[in-house]
Amino acid sequence: xxxxxxxxxxxxxxxxxxxxxxxxxxxxxxxxxxxxxxxxxxxxxxxxxxxxxxxxxxxxxxxxxxxxxxxxxxxxxxxxxxxxxxxxxxxxxxxxxxxxxxxxxxxxxxxxxxxxxxxxxxxxxxxxxxxxxxxxxxxxxxxxxxxxxxxxxxxxxxxxxxxxxxxxxxxxxxxxxxxxxxxxxxxxxxxxxxxxxxxxxxxxxxxxxxxxxxxxxxxxxxxxxxxxxxxxxx
Amino acid sequence: xxxxxxxxxxxxxxxxxxxxxxxxxxxxxxxxxxxxxxxxxxxxxxxxxxxxxxxxxxxxxxxxxxxxxxxxxxxxxxxxxxxxxxxxxxxxxxxxxxxxxxxxxxxxxxxxxxxxxxxxxxxxxxxxxxxxxxxxxxxxxxxxxxxxxxxxxxxxxxxxxxxxxxxxxxxxxxxxxxxxxxxxxxxxxxxxxxxxxxxxxxxxxxxxxxxxxxxxxxxxxxxxxxxxxxxxxxxxxxxxxxxxxxxxxxxxxxxxxxxxxxxxxxxxxxxxxxxxxxxxxxxxxxxxxxxxxxxxxxxxxxxxxxxxxxxxxxxxxxxxxxxxxxxxxxxxxxxxxxxxxxxxxxxxxxxxxxxxxxxxxxxxxxxxx
Numbered sequence: 001x002x003x004x005x006x007x008x009x010x011x012x013x014x015x016x017x018x019x020x021x022x023x024x025x026x027x028x029x030x031x032x033x034x035x036x037x038x039x040x041x042x043x044x045x046x047x048x049x050x051x052x053x054x055x056x057x058x059x060x061x062x063x064x065x066x067x068x069x070x071x072x073x074x075x076x077x078x079x080x081x082x083x084x085x086x087x088x089x090x091x092x093x094x095x096x097x098x099x100x101x102x103x104x105x106x107x108x109x110x111x112x113x114x115x116x117x118x119x120x121x122x123x124x125x126x127x128x129x130x131x132x133x134x135x136x137x138x139x140x141x142x143x144x145x146x147x148x149x150x151x152x153x154x155x156x157x158x159x160x161x162x163x164x165x166x167x168x169x170x171x172x173x174x175x176x177x178x179x180x181x182x183x184x185x186x187x188x189x190x191x192x193x194x195x196x197x198x199x200x201x202x203x204x205x206x207x208x209x210x211x212x213x214x215x216x217x218x219x220x221x222x223x224x225x226x227x228x229x230x231x232x233x234x
Numbered sequence: 235x236x237x238x239x240x241x242x243x244x245x246x247x248x249x250x251x252x253x254x255x256x257x258x259x260x261x262x263x264x265x266x267x268x269x270x271x272x273x274x275x276x277x278x279x280x281x282x283x284x285x286x287x288x289x290x291x292x293x294x295x296x297x298x299x300x301x302x303x304x305x306x307x308x309x310x311x312x313x314x315x316x317x318x319x320x321x322x323x324x325x326x327x328x329x330x331x332x333x334x335x336x337x338x339x340x341x342x343x344x345x346x347x348x349x350x351x352x353x354x355x356x357x358x359x360x361x362x363x364x365x366x367x368x369x370x371x372x373x374x375x376x377x378x379x380x381x382x383x384x385x386x387x388x389x390x391x392x393x394x395x396x397x398x399x400x401x402x403x404x405x406x407x408x409x410x411x412x413x414x415x416x417x418x419x420x421x422x423x424x425x426x427x428x429x430x431x432x433x434x435x436x437x438x439x440x441x442x443x444x445x446x447x448x449x450x451x452x453x454x455x456x457x458x459x460x461x462x463x464x465x466x467x468x469x470x471x472x473x474x475x476x477x478x479x480x481x482x483x484x485x486x487x488x489x490x491x492x493x494x495x496x497x498x499x500x501x502x503x504x505x506x507x508x509x510x511x512x513x514x515x516x517x518x519x520x521x522x523x524x525x526x527x528x529x530x531x532x533x534x535x536x537x538x539x540x541x542x543x544x545x546x547x548x549x550x551x552x553x554x555x556x557x558x559x560x561x562x563x564x565x566x567x568x569x570x571x572x573x574x575x576x577x578x579x580x581x582x583x584x585x586x587x588x589x590x591x592x593x594x595x596x597x598x599x600x601x602x603x
Contacts, residue, residue, distance in 0.1 A: 053461060077467040085465070091458050093522075094451060102451050103466050131577075151467070 010059030034200035082148030086159040088140035092133040105151035138169040303430040306531035307488035309515035317522030320457025325386030331504025333489025359483035407500040520567025
């Protein structure tokens, strides 16, 4: 199968701590894959390792046929990987419009994508000139995702998009992710099991810094033993 | 500018809107331009004497204002790297000191004229920024601050060294610099006043435009969270270096003006205490606001002038207390706190408007549905 991203057995240290001890993830083109696992299992570190923010010390990261391990983060991002970090990582000192504008990789990116973005998040159009620090939590999260849509990204890495959102906003966020997955490939980290299973087709479970199981979401839902062993509160 | 960066303005109104947006700046320019005349008027000095630079209150206060203009440029250059780009430097005084010493030495020892000297100051400013920038990819935050402190201290020691006494005047300072006749601060004080004023205003407008440019926005993004800026595909190093070069060149030019204006260039202007002065001016005015640096410089200079005059030696204690008070009660500085309140004022005004017009809007929405 044609994999857009293939992470092969990466090991990552943060200072002297061995955080990832062999993680492998395959993300087929055009699909949503979710990383599951308990708190502190290494899901966010996996995303950061792919991006080179916490560079892996061994293993391989193949993106679109090219080994990107060891490249500088801004170069990796420029290859077409959008990152939506957890905790609504927008620039609070810039307005909504400026937050979108700064994400342009080529001149005119935003003008071309404006319709798609404002279709997904109509609120943002209304708030264009408001400062980032005046947005509600849900609006900040929408802006964070919208920003990743501005350039032509082949892959989006989305970390905990529904964390701390009201149920009605979670629905909206899910709908948005579902719609944007028709345009790009998504690797999703999601603590909310229901959200993850509704969105993704494939899953990878990470446990104590290792990828321990992967497969189809449809099979996982009925696999009570795996859910109990890896995903329920320990 | 596209619709994403600025509120849309009807085309015929764009000039009016520009004037309205820079109302404060225009009023400030006007006030500063007529200030020497107002003081002369109050002092009872005829304008003819003022124009021929005769001694008087006006001439005295022009000197004070010139010092403020120079300090303001120095402070705003620090705000660009500290307040806008988010790099804390402990070596900023070196930028100013290099400008001042290069000017003094070129005038005194080599007899250069003004223009080539300014060219050399700009060049030296770029070199300074590159020296500071060379370690930028390796160290960040407080470590970088200490590296800049180290580099600046080396410069501070070199200009006071006995070996260079013929050029830099060692610890006494560089004396006997003769400025060009048309810029003589004694006989052409009024001209110097307007030159320094225009210089400060041009620097302010340039900085404002820079911060509002795409490059400036990335600098702000870098201050907020460097990793996020990197993840959008920006190599933040180049943006930091750009800010550093602009800052260093402007601080160097302020130093050059300082060298022309003052009869002695003291080594203090390259020391740590002068860097702390920049930090203080920015903190007083409001970090990252640009205009705050100008107001901070004015407050800083006027405060020490006023207290020195009336309290003499014990003024330092009072100044210290005033700074503590400012930090406690205006944590965002004068301009920062003012801006923060004006947002709240605006919100309140809009809320009030909605109270009266809200029902009307709702009706319209229902009709649309």
